[in-house]
Amino acid sequence: MRTQVVIIGAGPAGLLLGRLLDNQGIDTIILERRSQDYVLGRIRAGVLEQGTVELLDKAGAGERMRAKGLVHDGVEFCFDGDRHRFNFRELIGRTVMVYGQTEVTHDLMNARDASGAKTIYEAEGVSLHGFDSDSPKVRFGKGGVEHEIACDFIAGCDGYHGVSRASVPQDALRTYERVYPFGWLGILVDKPPVSDELIYAHHQRGFALCSMRSPTRSRYYVQVPADEKVEAWSDARFWDELRRRVDSETAEKLIIGPSIEKSIAPLRSFVAEPLRFGRLFLAGDAAHIVPPTGAKGLNLAASDVDCLAEAMTEFYRERSSVGIDHYSARVLSRVWKAERFSWWMTSILHTFPETDTFGRRIQRAEFDYLVGSEAAARSLAENYTGLPF
Ligand code: RFL
Ligand code: PHB
Numbered sequence: 001m002r003t004q005v006v007i008i009g010a011g012p013a014g015l016l017l018g019r020l021l022d023n024q025g026i027d028t029i030i031l032e033r034r035s036q037d038y039v040l041g042r043i044r045a046g047v048l049e050q051g052t053v054e055l056l057d058k059a060g061a062g063e064r065m066r067a068k069g070l071v072h073d074g075v076e077f078c079f080d081g082d083r084h085r086f087n088f089r090e091l092i093g094r095t096v097m098v099y100g101q102t103e104v105t106h107d108l109m110n111a112r113d114a115s116g117a118k119t120i121y122e123a124e125g126v127s128l129h130g131f132d133s134d135s136p137k138v139r140f141g142k143g144g145v146e147h148e149i150a151c152d153f154i155a156g157c158d159g160y161h162g163v164s165r166a167s168v169p170q171d172a173l174r175t176y177e178r179v180y181p182f183g184w185l186g187i188l189v190d191k192p193p194v195s196d197e198l199i200y201a202h203h204q205r206g207f208a209l210c211s212m213r214s215p216t217r218s219r220y221y222v223q224v225p226a227d228e229k230v231e232a233w234s235d236a237r238f239w240d241e242l243r244r245r246v247d248s249e250t251a252e253k254l255i256i257g258p259s260i261e262k263s264i265a266p267l268r269s270f271v272a273e274p275l276r277f278g279r280l281f282l283a284g285d286a287a288h289i290v291p292p293t294g295a296k297g298l299n300l301a302a303s304d305v306d307c308l309a310e311a312m313t314e315f316y317r318e319r320s321s322v323g324i325d326h327y328s329a330r331v332l333s334r335v336w337k338a339e340r341f342s343w344w345m346t347s348i349l350h351t352f353p354e355t356d357t358f359g360r361r362i363q364r365a366e367f368d369y370l371v372g373s374e375a376a377a378r379s380l381a382e383n384y385t386g387l388p389f
Contacts, residue, residue, distance in 0.1 A: 001149040003029045003118075005312065006138045008126055009158035010039055010119055012101060013284030013301035015108035017155055019059045020309035022117050026316055029149055031123040031140055033158075036109065039121075043188055043261050045101040046211050046219060047072075047198070047295035049386030052302040053097045056104065061111045068214070069099035075384065077349075078201040079367040081247045085197070086370070091378050094385040098198075100213045101298055128154055128167040131280035152279065153312060157305070159285040160270070168277050180267040180291060180346065181353055182206070183228065184221040187238055187259040193218040194254050200293075200349055201246045202363065207293075207350045208245035218255075223350055228264060235259050267291040269343055271335060274328040275304075281327060283308055288335050293349060294342035294384065303389045304331050334387060341383040 005021055007014045010032035018028045032039065048056075048069070056062040073089040088094055112119060124141040131154055138149045156164025165173070184207075193212035201208040206223035213219055222241050224233075235258060243251040270289040275282045284301030307330055311323030348366045352359070370376045 001029070001147060003027045003149060003151050004316070005153045005155055006031065006136075006149050006151045007155045007157055008128075008138070008164050009156070009162060009284075009286070010034075010036075010109075010121070011157060011159055011284065011301070012104055012108070012298050013286070013305050014155070014157035015105060015112060016055070016059060016061075016302060017157060017283065017305035017309055018117060018119075019061055019108055019111055020305060021312060022112070022115050023060065024309070024313045024316075026312060028117060029151075030112075030117075030119040031126050031138065032119065032121045033123060033126065034121065036121050040102060040105060040109070043100075043102060043186070043219075043263070045292070045295065045298035046098055046213060048097040048099055048104070049299040050094050050096065051386045051389045052299045055302050055306055055389070056107075059108075059111075061107045064107050065097065065099050065103065068103070069097040070212070070214070072096050072098055072197050074381075075198045075200060076195070077367065077370070078199055078247050078250070079364065080203060082367075083199070083247050083250070084367075084371045086377055086380055088381040088385050091374070091381040092385065094381065096295075096385055098212060104298070126158075126163050128156075128164065128280065131167075132278040134279070136279045154280045155305075155308065156280060156282045156286045157284050157301075160289050162286050164280065165272055165282055165286050168280070172277060174273045176269075176271045176273075178269040178343070179226075180269075180350070181226050182223050182350060183226050183264045183266045184209075184292060185224045185228065185230065185233055185238070185264050186219060186221045186262070187235070188213070188261040189218045189220070189257045189259055190216060191218055191255040191257040192216055194250055199246065199250060200345075202349045202351075202367070203245035204351060204360075205241070205245055208242055210242075210246065210250065224264060226266060230262055230264050233262065235262075238262075265292065267293075267346065269339055271332070271339060273332060275331055276324065276328045281308055281324075283331075287331075288339065290339055290342035291346045293345040294338065296338045296342050299386060300335060300338050303334055306389055307331050334389070337383075337387055
């Protein structure tokens, strides 16, 4: 087999890159380790920055999102029971869209199927070869048969545990990491959300988040210790804990019901540098991880592949390697700003085992500063709705 770009991973990064390249007439094959149903079943991100929304439109995959997504003008922070709304539209004239990652993935898969571009699911033992030369190859197994694809470029869009970053010689890679001593226990419920907008709550018992997927489907999270087991959390225990962490009005309004999904996600900050090794490029979670507090992971995957698609298009159209030469530096400059914002949101909203009374007063001062200063609120708004691509 031969193609121009082999994309490893059919998450949002891989599928969106495939779509953007397809629109430019560049031939791609996506190799995905899991089945299509498995990929579609993963419940993850829920908030799209304005730039991601515009990119999905540009990619020709935004129609269903425009019809079903919920435009949110702002979010609320609740600090030890005191609630404050930040109106992004008023502060900076920008908004976000609540539209699940599952839906984005579904739309991109449908667009890819309609265009006839090739995706190989359940590809086993994917391995990368010769990306330091002009003729890279990717090998994989399918149904007991070994295959090889010759290509011009490999895009590693295979997430944090993928094979692409692991294939780079260790001495060519620098990594930066922070692992937080807690995770998020999340549940999905077929009941209307407690509020029209998201509520991020800081409480001495730990962080909580009230989010949603649609007017009839809610998503809630509570901070739990990193080694917590999901089996220890009945629905009743979850609702009880959530109620204790939000303000009393929100607690009373919660519409509870049986969870249809319940899982714990660890929190981590991670960046690999650089993001290009010859003809291999890393994008999305393969390149960097943010804690979910700032709602940035999926959005970073989108801005990475926007930049990569542009660079590859320039290579094929103009025979210029300027774009691909600058990919790593361009992407990393935006990535680090999102890392900073996600770390900051995590720091002010969570309870850390080591935080003493001084640390708690500093967290409170951060909240009071955001509430009292338009400059601070505008900075929050600018980062939450997304820095320019
Ligand atoms: P993905 O989605 O992990 O996709 C990678 C794909 O690669 C496949 N793969 C392989 N394929 C072939 N061969 C191999 N050896 C392979 N190894 C792996 C995998 O099966 C998978 O299909 O990475 P991608 O595309 O970079 O997308 C990143 C996003 O999924 C991620 O950043 C977000 O979900 C993070 N995130 C959030 N991001 C936001 O922007 N807004 C949010 O509100 C938000 N909330 C969240 C989140 C992540 C969460 N969890 C579960 C960590 C909330 C949570 C709870
Ligand atoms: C979600 O709805 O899953 C969600 C929303 C906002 C975040 C993280 C997750 O910051």
